[in-house]
Amino acid sequence: MSELLEKCASAKAAAQRLVSVSTEVKNNALEAIAAALNERSDEILAANRLDLENAEANGIRRAMIDRLTLTKERIKNIADGVLQVKALADPIGEVTGMWTRPNGLQIGRKRVPMGVIGIIYEARPNVTVDAAVLCLKTSNASILRGGKEAIASNTAIMRIMQDAAYGAGIPEGTLNIIEDTSRETATQLMKMNGYIDMLIPRGGKGLIKSVVDNATVPVVETAAGNCHVYVDGDADPGMAEKIVMNAKVQRPSVCNAAETLLIDKSAANEFVPVIFNALREAGVEIRADEASRAIYSDGVAAASEDDYYTEYNDYILAVKLVDGIDEAIAHINKYNTKHSEAIVTSSYEKAQKFLNEVDAAAVYVNASTRFTDGFEFGFGAEIGISTQKMHARGPMGLEALTSIKYIVYGNGQIRG
Amino acid sequence: MSELLEKCASAKAAAQRLVSVSTEVKNNALEAIAAALNERSDEILAANRLDLENAEANGIRRAMIDRLTLTKERIKNIADGVLQVKALADPIGEVTGMWTRPNGLQIGRKRVPMGVIGIIYEARPNVTVDAAVLCLKTSNASILRGGKEAIASNTAIMRIMQDAAYGAGIPEGTLNIIEDTSRETATQLMKMNGYIDMLIPRGGKGLIKSVVDNATVPVVETAAGNCHVYVDGDADPGMAEKIVMNAKVQRPSVCNAAETLLIDKSAANEFVPVIFNALREAGVEIRADEASRAIYSDGVAAASEDDYYTEYNDYILAVKLVDGIDEAIAHINKYNTKHSEAIVTSSYEKAQKFLNEVDAAAVYVNASTRFTDGFEFGFGAEIGISTQKMHARGPMGLEALTSIKYIVYGNGQIRG
Numbered sequence: 001m002s003e004l005l006e007k008c009a010s011a012k013a014a015a016q017r018l019v020s021v022s023t024e025v026k027n028n029a030l031e032a033i034a035a036a037l038n039e040r041s042d043e044i045l046a047a048n049r050l051d052l053e054n055a056e057a058n059g060i061r062r063a064m065i066d067r068l069t070l071t072k073e074r075i076k077n078i079a080d081g082v083l084q085v086k087a088l089a090d091p092i093g094e095v096t097g098m099w100t101r102p103n104g105l106q107i108g109r110k111r112v113p114m115g116v117i118g119i120i121y122e123a124r125p126n127v128t129v130d131a132a133v134l135c136l137k138t139s140n141a142s143i144l145r146g147g148k149e150a151i152a153s154n155t156a157i158m159r160i161m162q163d164a165a166y167g168a169g170i171p172e173g174t175l176n177i178i179e180d181t182s183r184e185t186a187t188q189l190m191k192m193n194g195y196i197d198m199l200i201p202r203g204g205k206g207l208i209k210s211v212v213d214n215a216t217v218p219v220v221e222t223a224a225g226n227c228h229v230y231v232d233g234d235a236d237p238g239m240a241e242k243i244v245m246n247a248k249v250q251r252p253s254v255c256n257a258a259e260t261l262l263i264d265k266s267a268a269n270e271f272v273p274v275i276f277n278a279l280r281e282a283g284v285e286i287r288a289d290e291a292s293r294a295i296y297s298d299g300v301a302a303a304s305e306d307d308y309y310t311e312y313n314d315y316i317l318a319v320k321l322v323d324g325i326d327e328a329i330a331h332i333n334k335y336n337t338k339h340s341e342a343i344v345t346s347s348y349e350k351a352q353k354f355l356n357e358v359d360a361a362a363v364y365v366n367a368s369t370r371f372t373d374g375f376e377f378g379f380g381a382e383i384g385i386s387t388q389k390m391h392a393r394g395p396m397g398l399e400a401l402t403s404i405k406y407i408v409y410g411n412g413q414i415r416g
Numbered sequence: 417m418s419e420l421l422e423k424c425a426s427a428k429a430a431a432q433r434l435v436s437v438s439t440e441v442k443n444n445a446l447e448a449i450a451a452a453l454n455e456r457s458d459e460i461l462a463a464n465r466l467d468l469e470n471a472e473a474n475g476i477r478r479a480m481i482d483r484l485t486l487t488k489e490r491i492k493n494i495a496d497g498v499l500q501v502k503a504l505a506d507p508i509g510e511v512t513g514m515w516t517r518p519n520g521l522q523i524g525r526k527r528v529p530m531g532v533i534g535i536i537y538e539a540r541p542n543v544t545v546d547a548a549v550l551c552l553k554t555s556n557a558s559i560l561r562g563g564k565e566a567i568a569s570n571t572a573i574m575r576i577m578q579d580a581a582y583g584a585g586i587p588e589g590t591l592n593i594i595e596d597t598s599r600e601t602a603t604q605l606m607k608m609n610g611y612i613d614m615l616i617p618r619g620g621k622g623l624i625k626s627v628v629d630n631a632t633v634p635v636v637e638t639a640a641g642n643c644h645v646y647v648d649g650d651a652d653p654g655m656a657e658k659i660v661m662n663a664k665v666q667r668p669s670v671c672n673a674a675e676t677l678l679i680d681k682s683a684a685n686e687f688v689p690v691i692f693n694a695l696r697e698a699g700v701e702i703r704a705d706e707a708s709r710a711i712y713s714d715g716v717a718a719a720s721e722d723d724y725y726t727e728y729n730d731y732i733l734a735v736k737l738v739d740g741i742d743e744a745i746a747h748i749n750k751y752n753t754k755h756s757e758a759i760v761t762s763s764y765e766k767a768q769k770f771l772n773e774v775d776a777a778a779v780y781v782n783a784s785t786r787f788t789d790g791f792e793f794g795f796g797a798e799i800g801i802s803t804q805k806m807h808a809r810g811p812m813g814l815e816a817l818t819s820i821k822y823i824v825y826g827n828g829q830i831r832g
Contacts, residue, residue, distance in 0.1 A: 371824065
């Protein structure tokens, strides 16, 4: 039997047993995992050195080496994250509604685990822990398939988590990592219908497209973010500047950062010079339409149609003047990736219109798009940000890792 | 532009406009559709005759011709179904939760349409109406792709629905049927990412497998039902007989009918003769294991391993004796399709154990599996029964055709 099939079968069997594991046992296991990660950090660091040596030998670029690198302190932060998940309420078992039918049947809707969750991700060893413990907290078995660049680190981390969790009473087979990091095995994982109940890709555009194109198991598409801030003619200019700058430069590499700024023409003469100066001071490259360059062109490139479709994840911002809120909404709904969109306005009517008509996971009035995040939303954790509409949308907390089951109490009812 | 791409683009544009259409306008459109179906039934019947003539010329089997046939009365029933959907509460716009974060952001979770829903189905013209009106009620645009056997009927029905709905203020492009019934076009529909937000196959195993294997858009898998009734040693024999007979013979062709009967060994000597006699009298072919044939073998075939995997949808029942509830649950979780499962027992402990440990969309104590249905569950309607765990599970009512959006009210918040 292949490694993949063996681990899928073992995860499926474990998932069946996990439905009878109590919250207490799961929490004890999470505590044991956190402790073991700290206690055995030397093992993890030794494995991580192997990955780093390989990365350097293979000429991997600096940014990826940074993401790959673990230290005692980073491991402690990861372990602290496990304790935060432990502290969250267990969503499993909650009956979110129960009703009685005229024939006396009592029907309840109960929150249950998904079963087996597959996660395909790139070279961040912290995802190995995050993903495994979020699945464990929700009584799901997990099959992780991380990038080959982090395989030594991931395997060491997984061994430590397995020892700790299984020692605390979690069924063997609950936690799995695929050690064969070939592309073929990843593609096979995407087609394990009957074993995988949900597959979550975490990573760049290429990875997500590959999963969406190849998977036959149910997928939650995550995280491309072509986000906009629209500064309305009725905006407070100070608030608008603060929000635009935060959405663009506070952390440009992430999916909830802004990529295009739309400005109402009626505010442009005053606002364009102010915001372009501030952006340039912060080192942001501006790519703007002709109308805004007519107001301020110094060091400002011309935007192409492509720019409006681009998620830069960098110190670059596209800019366009629009003729009021209708054009702003039409532009956003045409170019966005349904992630996070913000309006800055003092108009009640336009705020409501923007909230209603913009199609995105999170729509903001007078706040930065940067808040689209499981922690910032109060979910305590997240496994990714869904940009599809099925199953989960926006930050995916613990509930996004659950399904439901109808439990029906009868006393002899048959259908007439 | 191909017919498919044109209709997808037009549906996407309509979906955007549908978010601003009121419940009143939608309900008026549903009433107009119901009226028009009755008033223009001669048009539908003329088209239906074309389909029936083709079916007979092509030697289509009797059962399919029955499903294809429309009469004035059947059209009236379909129109009455539209009025029932009109009477349901509109789920769109409900804010199912709102909370305030420490930084003052108010975050609400609002129910919104999916956008564009694709439905691929076989030769039942009533599905054309059901699917279109359930999507319309939930402010979704729909793209229907029915079987070629019903294309004349479906096209006539669609034209009538479009006239009625667009006349009542629904945006043009909301209702679509693909007139090109080639397999290639169906496969293209499954890959229209960026246009189709959810794809629902309704039909037989082959259709569903084709959609699951080929689709790159999000899919809800529906309706294969290999359902079980487990008669426990603590069951009331009279209740058990009534439930088994109802689950098997009340309507054997549907997905929530029982396909395998499991009997606790401790009850077998008494229960096997009673139930086998009753089944044979009802014309049910029994395929049983050796242990039950040792009790009653007259006219009872031997069950093969394959029988336990088979959804007969017919007057056939597989039977197996099991050694108590653990073996029953293990058998069900191995062979079932996660649809509907029932236990008959008077034991509180075993009832709870069965509800907890059996993995299925609907799990019953002391009731027939035949109740897994949107109407029987009180949802008022259904578009299918999901057998996957993502997004929706069990009967899919109006809520299953919705997504959510986070609406965030700020007053200048930025992320630190």
